[in-house]
Structure formats: structure tokens, C-alpha cells
Amino acid sequence: MVWVLAPVVLGVLHASGGVSFQFLERLEHLLYDVRLRATLPHTPDGRIVIVDIDEASLQRVGQWPWGRDKMAAFANELFERQGVAVLGFDVVFAEADTSSGLARLNALAQGPLKSQPGFAQALERLAPTLDYDARFAGALDTQNAVLGYYFTSDRDGQGRGALPSPALTLRQMGGSLLNATVWNGFGSNLAVLAQAAPAAGFFNTMSDEDGVVRSLPLLAEYQGAYYESLALAVYRSFLGGANVVPAFATEPVPGERNLLRGVELHASGGRKFLPVDEQLATLVPYRGPGGPSGGSFRYLSAADVLQGRLPAGSLRGKIVLMGSTAPGLQDLRATPVGRAYPGVEVHANVLSGFLSGKAIYRPDYATAFDVLQIAVAGVLLALVLPLLSAARALLLAAAVLVALAGLNAQLYLVHGLALPLASALAVVVVATALDMAHGYLTESRTKRNLAHLFGTYVPPELVDQMLLAPERYTMQAASRELTVMFCDMRGFTAMSERMEPVQLQALLNDIFSRLTQAIRAHLGTIDKYMGDCVMAFWGAPVPTQQHAALAVQAALDMVAAVQSLNARHSATGLPEIGIGIGLNTGPMCVGDMGSDIRRSYTVIGDAVNLGSRLEGLCKVYGVDIVASEVTRQQASGFVWQELDRVRVKGKEDAVAIFYPLGRLGEVAPAQMHRLAQWNEALASLRAQDWAACDRHADTLRRADPGSALYAWYAERVAMLRVLPYQPDWDGATRFDTK
Structure with missing residues (x-):
């Protein structure tokens, strides 16, 4: 418990x-x-429209920010011709517009052209049309417009522009503080615009630790006062300027930070309750993927609106938010529903939730x-x-x-x-x-003790199988068709004479680890390590019909592992090594064998001895792997090169031996071409056609001068051609040593 x-x-x-x-x-x-x-509802909210400063608008109208004369025309189009209910700006107008040249004309009127007759009077008449900021302010004046701004938090606490009136003050709350995000700086709009459109909201979002925007603050603190977000300000304007009333979670304590359950909006039409979390934020109720193709909100190109391409009254009664999806304006956010989500649509989702009365929030x-x-x-x-x-x-x-x-x-x-x-x-x-x-x-202690006992001399594969179904397995010897492998290291004796014992131990352990990993990766059972040799077999204790193919693939992987190791040795100055692998498939006796003192799960038999003999032939033929014909027949998914027919010590019958070039479909065309030439050369050798043998030997050695196999072929031809023709010769090579 x-x-x-x-x-x-x-x-x-x-x-x-x-x-x-x-x-x-x-x-x-x-x-x-x-x-x-x-x-996600994946349904559009027709009450809210987003006017998008998109790439097309920037190309048609010009780079942002646009002149305030254009913004005045934009506002007039939406308020007067379209009849929108509320217009919210997810942008800030912090800099004065000097594009009309009015400031330069005023300087001329006070300077070089001061005495010019009629200049000052003409300028006075033109000034109202050239003061673009005033024109934009005039377009916003008395309209239901909500400006946007942002808060900052830096060392200097700089403030620029004119802040709107706070939504809540300490006086309104009897000196009670709120547990809100505190800021010490801001970037807001020109005073002339702020006076014309007193409603404004900050468009800061809240990112979690992973940088994803999941929530939006409704209130933020600056110098002891609490300011509303853009979404809340637009919603209040839509309700006719509803008053903000805090809904405390408990009885508020003056001078201390208190938690809110939510924010109440008191309007003539009733009360609206907006729940918030402990940071005065609300989770964004995303409706679907963002952007013009997301389907959650109608997007209009700002250029189309500015140029009056919409039918009159087509936006009547709508809430319109102006923002940007252009990457260059950097108002894209990472959200749960998109990694590049338009910031203006984040506010639109919150506003949509307010309108529907469906908020998502984390309660206190x-x-x-x-x-x-x-x-x-x-x-x-x-x-x-x-x-x-x-x-x-x-x-x-x-x-x-x-x-x-x-x-x-x-x-x-x-x-x-x-x-x-x-x-x-x-x-x-x-x-x-x-x-x-x-x-x-x-x-399971008893069962695991039994497993530990077997594990002292049985490979882990058999232990695992015994634990799953012990009745299926016995340690008694049995005859099965298996594939055995012998792998011997080349040059190990010379290497051991040049290296310190500790260094040699580390190298040997590294090599054995790599070879063992390749064997185990292909379901092989490690039989034993004998000096610089590894013995393994496939098909027991876990039966498989693919034992020959698994053994061949393991052998190829072992060769690749040694080549990789040699590349590292070459870079560090360590000696390179080589390996020879013998593979044979046939009936073997497998079981728990040994004495009362030491036992092991191993294989014995004539097929095992042949596998050991084949390993010794690798250095004769200059290849890394030598496999018997039975192994080749049962591993049909590989490209094989017949090396020779041999009579090894202890066997009178000739055995065909093969070398695996790789898996079918993975051998290069050039290598396949040489294989065809080699097969012709081998056929000429067995036919005792020495002239053809010379031609083939010359062709093969030109194609691969460093091949030990082709060198052996040439030497064999040279040795045999001096003998008389033997009509009953089967082409086999006899080896009388192990």
C-alpha cells in the first residue's frame, strides 16, 4: 500500500x-x-468580420503604416457606407503622419516664404486637408471605434502615446488590489486619436512556457490602475459602454491582492458575467484553424474595403476587427490550433465567446x-x-x-x-x-529464482521463452536443422603482441560487443567465445524457419560493423582488424551439455564441424564470409557468388561454397556484371579451358586489381594448366588441414 x-x-x-x-x-x-x-466547432461566426492587412493589400496600397488620410477614408467607409457596429484596431498609431508635407510648409511659412504675399493665407486654408492625423481623428470622432495599444515591461518603464482611462481604479474597488499582470511601460496612440476615440484596449497575449497562446488577459495593471483588453473594450462598446464591476472570489481585503471569479458588465440591457482565472485571464475558445481559409471568421482584404469594393451596407451591424496576417508585420502567434495563427483572430475568438456566452476558464x-x-x-x-x-x-x-x-x-x-x-x-x-x-x-519470486538458475548457463532467449511457457521446452538434447556460425578475427595474434593487455582487453570487448549486437539483432544465440572467435547458431532455442536468412543477414551486418570500427581505428591510429565468417545449415544436436561443474546450451555434429572448416577458408579465397550450399538454398533473398567446390578435411564429398554479395535488389549493377563474368570464369576453369581462363582472369583483375579472389583464381589456373586433361575432374579443391 x-x-x-x-x-x-x-x-x-x-x-x-x-x-x-x-x-x-x-x-x-x-x-x-x-x-x-x-x-472545435468548425463553424463560422458571422457577427465578427476581420479586415486583413494582407500581402495583397500591402502590394496595392503600399507598405504599412498607411497614411492617416487613407485610414480616415477606411474609417469613413466602414462607419458611414457600411454601417458597422464597432470597429476595433489590432494595431497602434503611435507616430505622427508627416507624409502630407504640412510640417515642411509650416516651416516655409515661418521662414523663407514668410513675406510671400498670400502664402500664409493659402496654407491656412489647406492645413485642415493636409493634417492627416486630424482627418483620421475626425473620422473616428463620435463613432464606435476602439483603438489598440500594448503594455511593456522593461527596466526604464517607458511610456509613449496617450493611455485611455482605466476600466477599474483602486478608488472604485475601495483600495483592494487585484492579482493581475503588472506592467511598467506602454506604447499607445497619438493624443489626438485617443481623444477622438477614447475607447481602447491592450492587445497583449499570454504565452505559456512552451510559447503557445492559450489564454488572453482581460485586465492588466499599470501604476495601480487596471486596463481592459482589446476584446473586452470592443465587447463593452458593442454593449453600449457597459460598466466594469469586479466579482471577487471572497470578501476583498484592502491593500492586498484579491482573486476575482470574473468580471461583470453592467449595461442597460442587463448584466454579463465573464469568468476569469487567477491571473484575470480567460482561455481562448478557438473555433477552428486560423486565417482566411480557416472558416471561423470572414476575412476581407483591407485594400478592398479602402477602395470601396464592397456593396454598401454589407457589413451593417457587424463587429469589425482590423489586423494583419502578413508575416512581415509580425502578428502571427503559436496556438494550440496553428503554429502561425493571426493575432487579430485570437481576439476575435475571445470576442465570439463573449457574444455567445461560452467562455472557457480555469476556476479559482x-x-x-x-x-x-x-x-x-x-x-x-x-x-x-x-x-x-x-x-x-x-x-x-x-x-x-x-x-x-x-x-x-x-x-x-x-x-x-x-x-x-x-x-x-x-x-x-x-x-x-x-x-x-x-x-x-x-x-513471482519462486519463478524468478528458477529463471535465475537456468540463466547461469542458458542464453536469455531460452530463459524468456521458459518463463512464458516452460512446458514447451526441455534441456534434453534434440536433433534439429539449424544454421551455425563461426566468426574468427584476422590479425589478432599480431595485434596482441603490439598492444598493452588493458588496451587489448578494451579493444576485444568493443569488437565482441559489436559482433554480439549484430547476432542478437537477428535472433541469434551466442554459443561461446573462444579466444578471438565467436560461435553462434540460429533456430534454437526459439524455432524459426528463417534461421539461414537471419544468419546471413547477421554476417553481413557484422562485416559492416567491423568496417565502421576500422574507419574509426584508422582515424585514431589503432590497428585495423579483419574477420572471417563460416556459415553452414544442417542437422545438429542441440541441448544442455557439459559436466556437473560447468554446462552450456550448445550445438554439436558434422554440420557444426563443416561450419568451422568453412570459416577457415575465408582467408584462402580473400572474402569475409563463406557459406555452404545448403545455407545458400535456404537464404534465397540474397545475391550469391559461388566461390568454388571444396573437399575439406573429414569429408569426402565435395561441397559448393558461396559468398553473399548482399540482399536482392541492393547489389550495384557493376557488381552484378562482374558476378556474371566470374561465373563464366568458374565454368571455364571446371571445363579446363585454360585459354578462356586466361582471358577471364585478365578481365577480372583489370576490373578489380586488389581482389584476393581473382588473384587466387589466376594462381589456380597457372597451377592446373600444367597437369594433363582430367575428364572425370569435378573442379573441387581439396583441403587436408583444418
Whole structure:
């Protein structure tokens, strides 16, 4: 029971803030994103329209910012001709517009042209039309326009432009502070514009630790006052300038920071409640993928609006937000539904949630809820899991996981509550895993002791199989068709004479590790290590019909591993090594053999001896691998090169030997061409056609001068051609040594 309660305690500490586990934070974000994407409505909200400063607008109108004369025409088009309800700007107008040249004309009127008759009077008449900022302010004056601005937090706390009036002040709240994000600087609009359009909201977003925007602050603190976001300001304007009233979670304490349940908007049409989290933020209720093709909101090119291409009244009664999707204007955000999501659409989603009364928020009791669900689930598991079998314990854990996830989804879908889930799920999984591990350690001790006993002399593959179904296996010797491998290192003796024992030990261990990995990767069983030789076999203890093919692929991988090792040795000055591998397939006796003192699971038999002989032929033919004909026949997925027919010591029958060039379809065309030439050369040798042999030998050696195999062929031809013609000769080479 104690081992199950340990993750419960850690989970409660994490949920309550006593400790922090970053992986749980990341998991929480992941679960929220999955839940959000799974419940996206994917329906358009026709009440909100986004006027997009897109790439097409920048090409047609010019680079941003546009002249305020154009912005005045833009505002007039929307308010007077289209009749929009509210116009919100997700941009800031912080710099004065001097593009008309009015400032230069004023300087001329005060300077060089001061005495010019009529100049000052003409300038006075033209000035109203050339003051673009004033024209834009005039277009906004008395209209339902909401400007945008931003807060900053830096060392100097600089402020530029004119801030709007705060939504809440300490005086309004009786000296009570709010637990809001605090800023010390801002970038806002020109005073003339702020006076014409007093409603304004900040467009700062909130990014989580992973840089993803999941929430938007509704209120932010600057110099003891609380300012509203762009979405809240637009919504208030849409409601006719509703008053903001804080809804405290508990009785507020003056001079201390207090939590809010939400924000109430008191308007003539009634009250609206907007829930917030402990940072006065609301989760963004994304409707779907962002951008003009996302389908959540209607996008209009700003150039089309400016140039009056829309039918009059087509936007009547709509809430219009002006923003940008142009990458160069840098208003794209990473969100759960898109990595380059338009910032203006983030505000549109929040505003859509306000209009629909469907907010997603993390309530102030979220921490208590998380602690409670962890405790309940944890205690349940601690009491019940030790009483159940492994299968029933897993079923219980699955049921608890489903119950937690189902409750969380129900509260999210019905009530808009984004409650934590990751810690509770992690506690269930870890507690179940610990219970299973404890059960394994205690209830399986006898079985594991037996496995340990066998493991002292049986390969791990057989131990694993015995633990799964011990009745299927016996240690008694049996005859099976298997594939055996002998792998010997070349040049090891000379190397050992040049290296220190410790250095030689490290090198040998490295080589054996690489070779063993290749064998085990292809289901081979390591029989033994004999000095600088490795013996392995395939097909036992785990039966497989592919034992020959697995052995051949393992041999090719071992050659590649040694080549890779030699490349590293060459760079570090260590000596290079070579290997020779012999493969044979046939009936062998396999089982537990040895004495009372030491036993091993091994193979013996004539087929095993032949495999050892074939390994010794590698250096004769200058190849890394020599395989028997039976192995070649059973490993048909490879391209094979016949080397020779041989009579080895202890066998009177000739045996064809082969070298695997690679898998079918993976051998280069040039190599296949040489293989065809070699087959012709081998046929000429067996036909005792020495003139043809000379031609083939010359062709092959020109194609690959360094080939030891082609050199052997030439020497063999030279030796045999002096002998008389032998009509009954089978072309085999006799080897009388092991």
C-alpha cells in the first residue's frame, strides 16, 4: 500500500504547488490542446468580420503604416457606407503622419516664404486637408471605434502615446488590489486619436512556457490602475459602454491582492458575467484553424474595403476587427490550433465567446479540485489494487482513467471548465505500475529464482521463452536443422603482441560487443567465445524457419560493423582488424551439455564441424564470409557468388561454397556484371579451358586489381594448366588441414 501512496503524495504536492514537475506541466498543456482540438466547432461566426492587412493589400496600397488620410477614408467607409457596429484596431498609431508635407510648409511659412504675399493665407486654408492625423481623428470622432495599444515591461518603464482611462481604479474597488499582470511601460496612440476615440484596449497575449497562446488577459495593471483588453473594450462598446464591476472570489481585503471569479458588465440591457482565472485571464475558445481559409471568421482584404469594393451596407451591424496576417508585420502567434495563427483572430475568438456566452476558464477552485481527484483516485487504488490479480488491476486502473477523463470532458463541454487532469492520470498510471512491479517482485519470486538458475548457463532467449511457457521446452538434447556460425578475427595474434593487455582487453570487448549486437539483432544465440572467435547458431532455442536468412543477414551486418570500427581505428591510429565468417545449415544436436561443474546450451555434429572448416577458408579465397550450399538454398533473398567446390578435411564429398554479395535488389549493377563474368570464369576453369581462363582472369583483375579472389583464381589456373586433361575432374579443391 505504501508504494501506491508514494505517487499520490507527489501528485498532491505538485497540484498544490509544493513541488513542480515540468513533464506534468507539458502533459497538462498537451491534454488541454488535444481536448480543445477535439471539440472545435468548425463553424463560422458571422457577427465578427476581420479586415486583413494582407500581402495583397500591402502590394496595392503600399507598405504599412498607411497614411492617416487613407485610414480616415477606411474609417469613413466602414462607419458611414457600411454601417458597422464597432470597429476595433489590432494595431497602434503611435507616430505622427508627416507624409502630407504640412510640417515642411509650416516651416516655409515661418521662414523663407514668410513675406510671400498670400502664402500664409493659402496654407491656412489647406492645413485642415493636409493634417492627416486630424482627418483620421475626425473620422473616428463620435463613432464606435476602439483603438489598440500594448503594455511593456522593461527596466526604464517607458511610456509613449496617450493611455485611455482605466476600466477599474483602486478608488472604485475601495483600495483592494487585484492579482493581475503588472506592467511598467506602454506604447499607445497619438493624443489626438485617443481623444477622438477614447475607447481602447491592450492587445497583449499570454504565452505559456512552451510559447503557445492559450489564454488572453482581460485586465492588466499599470501604476495601480487596471486596463481592459482589446476584446473586452470592443465587447463593452458593442454593449453600449457597459460598466466594469469586479466579482471577487471572497470578501476583498484592502491593500492586498484579491482573486476575482470574473468580471461583470453592467449595461442597460442587463448584466454579463465573464469568468476569469487567477491571473484575470480567460482561455481562448478557438473555433477552428486560423486565417482566411480557416472558416471561423470572414476575412476581407483591407485594400478592398479602402477602395470601396464592397456593396454598401454589407457589413451593417457587424463587429469589425482590423489586423494583419502578413508575416512581415509580425502578428502571427503559436496556438494550440496553428503554429502561425493571426493575432487579430485570437481576439476575435475571445470576442465570439463573449457574444455567445461560452467562455472557457480555469476556476479559482481548480487546485482544490485537482488535489481532491488525486487523493480519491489514489486512496481507491491503494486499497483495492493489492487485492486484485494483474489483469483485474489493469482493468481497475483503466476504469479510473476513463472516469477521470470522462468527468473532465463533461465539465469542459457542459460548463466550460478547464480543470487539470495530467497529475491525476500520471498518479493512476504510476501507482498501477508500482503495484504491478511489487506484485512481480513478491508473487513471482519462486519463478524468478528458477529463471535465475537456468540463466547461469542458458542464453536469455531460452530463459524468456521458459518463463512464458516452460512446458514447451526441455534441456534434453534434440536433433534439429539449424544454421551455425563461426566468426574468427584476422590479425589478432599480431595485434596482441603490439598492444598493452588493458588496451587489448578494451579493444576485444568493443569488437565482441559489436559482433554480439549484430547476432542478437537477428535472433541469434551466442554459443561461446573462444579466444578471438565467436560461435553462434540460429533456430534454437526459439524455432524459426528463417534461421539461414537471419544468419546471413547477421554476417553481413557484422562485416559492416567491423568496417565502421576500422574507419574509426584508422582515424585514431589503432590497428585495423579483419574477420572471417563460416556459415553452414544442417542437422545438429542441440541441448544442455557439459559436466556437473560447468554446462552450456550448445550445438554439436558434422554440420557444426563443416561450419568451422568453412570459416577457415575465408582467408584462402580473400572474402569475409563463406557459406555452404545448403545455407545458400535456404537464404534465397540474397545475391550469391559461388566461390568454388571444396573437399575439406573429414569429408569426402565435395561441397559448393558461396559468398553473399548482399540482399536482392541492393547489389550495384557493376557488381552484378562482374558476378556474371566470374561465373563464366568458374565454368571455364571446371571445363579446363585454360585459354578462356586466361582471358577471364585478365578481365577480372583489370576490373578489380586488389581482389584476393581473382588473384587466387589466376594462381589456380597457372597451377592446373600444367597437369594433363582430367575428364572425370569435378573442379573441387581439396583441403587436408583444418
